[in-house]
Amino acid sequence: MVMARPTPQTHDEILAAAARRFGVTGYRGTSLQDIAGEVGCSKAAVLYHFANKEAILTELMAPAIGALRSLDERIMAQPDPATAQRVAAEGFVDLAVRFRTEIALLRGEFPELLQQPVFAHIQQISERLIDALAGRSERAPARICALVLLAGIAETCGEFADVPDDDLRDALLALLRRALEPAR
Amino acid sequence: MVMARPTPQTHDEILAAAARRFGVTGYRGTSLQDIAGEVGCSKAAVLYHFANKEAILTELMAPAIGALRSLDERIMAQPDPATAQRVAAEGFVDLAVRFRTEIALLRGEFPELLQQPVFAHIQQISERLIDALAGRSERAPARICALVLLAGIAETCGEFADVPDDDLRDALLALLRRALEPAR
DNA sequence: CACGAATCTGACCGTTCGGTCAGCACCTGA
DNA sequence: TCAGGTGCTGACCGAACGGTCAGATTCGTG
Numbered sequence: 001m002v003m004a005r006p007t008p009q010t011h012d013e014i015l016a017a018a019a020r021r022f023g024v025t026g027y028r029g030t031s032l033q034d035i036a037g038e039v040g041c042s043k044a045a046v047l048y049h050f051a052n053k054e055a056i057l058t059e060l061m062a063p064a065i066g067a068l069r070s071l072d073e074r075i076m077a078q079p080d081p082a083t084a085q086r087v088a089a090e091g092f093v094d095l096a097v098r099f100r101t102e103i104a105l106l107r108g109e110f111p112e113l114l115q116q117p118v119f120a121h122i123q124q125i126s127e128r129l130i131d132a133l134a135g136r137s138e139r140a141p142a143r144i145c146a147l148v149l150l151a152g153i154a155e156t157c158g159e160f161a162d163v164p165d166d167d168l169r170d171a172l173l174a175l176l177r178r179a180l181e182p183a184r
Numbered sequence: 185m186v187m188a189r190p191t192p193q194t195h196d197e198i199l200a201a202a203a204r205r206f207g208v209t210g211y212r213g214t215s216l217q218d219i220a221g222e223v224g225c226s227k228a229a230v231l232y233h234f235a236n237k238e239a240i241l242t243e244l245m246a247p248a249i250g251a252l253r254s255l256d257e258r259i260m261a262q263p264d265p266a267t268a269q270r271v272a273a274e275g276f277v278d279l280a281v282r283f284r285t286e287i288a289l290l291r292g293e294f295p296e297l298l299q300q301p302v303f304a305h306i307q308q309i310s311e312r313l314i315d316a317l318a319g320r321s322e323r324a325p326a327r328i329c330a331l332v333l334l335a336g337i338a339e340t341c342g343e344f345a346d347v348p349d350d351d352l353r354d355a356l357l358a359l360l361r362r363a364l365e366p367a368r
Numbered sequence: 369c370a371c372g373a374a375t376c377t378g379a380c381c382g383t384t385c386g387g388t389c390a391g392c393a394c395c396t397g398a
Numbered sequence: 399t400c401a402g403g404t405g406c407t408g409a410c411c412g413a414a415c416g417g418t419c420a421g422a423t424t425c426g427t428g
Contacts (some may be wrong), residue, residue, distance in 0.1 A: 003314055010376090017382090026295065031414075031415065032415080032416065032417085033414090041376075042378075043416090043417090044378080044379095044417090047416085052417075053416065053418075107295050107296075111210065140351060141351075141355040141358065141359075144340075144344065144352070144356065144359070145355070145359050148359060148413095149336055152333055152337070152339065153332055153336070154337045156328075156335045158326065159331065160381075163324055165330070171324065172332070174325065175325075175328070175363055179362050179363035179421085194405080215384075216385080217384090217385085217386095225407090226407055227387090228387090228407060228408075228409095229406050231387065232404095233403065233405090237387090
């Protein structure tokens with residue numbers, strides 16, 4: 001296999017190919033060989049540009065994770081439960097819509113992937129998100145609602161690739177407003 | 185390893201052990217060796233009682249799948265969209281609560297596991313469920329709501345092992361009633 | 369042109385997985 | 399007593415995986 005790329009944009013090609021494959025077969029279900037095959041290079045070349053498989057996922061998810069972190073800070077800075085709920089709902093829907101392709105890459109592998117170092121703090125962040133969405137209430141029904149909606153949006157927003165951003169955002173926000181119990 | 189079980193209830197022990205392990209590390213993340221280790225027998229013994237790994241999952245999920253099928257038939261027999269929506273909501277919540285431990289076994293591996301022969305018809309059934317929950321409407325917001333709620337409940341109901349059945353059922357039904365758009 | 373760094377390759381490694389197989393111990397019934 | 403079925407074992411297999419490595423090729427530059 002003789003393949004002399006004049007320009008070494010291979011790094012980005014690998015990233016794009018990985019995104020495509022992860023979206024179809026998931027992270028675990030995609031081998032380095034698969035990615036290499038899609039790029040048209042050897043598996044060793046993939047591992048030349050990335051330290052390991054996880055590093056690819058890390059770079060792919062970095063922007064989404066950064067945005068989630070900053071949303072978390074904005075929510076924590078909000079003392080009033082009602083406004084925190086509003087900020088959390090609007091912020092989360094915004095993230096879900098903007099990063100829906102990235103989220104789709106995880107294809108329901110949340111539980112396993114959350115264990116990995118890349119997502120080290122996501123667990124705590126999502127707990128604070130649920131807390132805020134539940135209006136900082138301890139009542140079981142409120143917390144159940146918050147978790148169902150959070151998980152449902154995260155799990156499905158990748159499926160609506162054909163829906164315009166604004167339409168999706170409006171639909172999800174309307175759903176949240178209807179579904180979230182007022183903080184009591 | 186000398187281990188002469190007087191009574192051969194090993195079949196059921198394997199099933200129980202598999203359920204426990206699947207619930208912790210997921211289907212893919214659990215090896216036959218793990219299950220054998222938990223039972224205290226050899227991997228070959230597991231494969232003596234079950235044709236292959238998938239057969240374990242099949243037997244574990246059989247009751248839940250049967251119940252889902254019968255719910256599907258009840259929904260399809262219902263010509264009126266509004267009543268179909270009510271039947272679907274109540275029936276699905278009932279299933280989610282009753283079989284939440286079984287559902288929890290899938291631990292977010294829905295997309296991959298749905299490909300397997302065991303769940304061959306689940307895809308179509310869930311599409312009909314979404315259709316019914318959306319009030320048989322073609323409007324995007326209605327369908328988005330239905331999918332988010334369906335996925336959210338399926339994904340999370342296993343987390344509420346400490347909530348009594350009735351409380352969980354009430355909370356989920358109240359959420360669905362609040363969140364589902366009326367059929368228009 | 370020469371040299372070192374960057375890029376990439378094929379071969380290889382250790383591990384884990386699902387699954388197979390020959391055979392051993394035990395129980396049962398003729 | 400012994401033939402045969404049941405339950406089970408350890409050893410083994412091929413495939414796939416993530417990752418390593420020495421070396422080849424190419425490129426920028428003094």
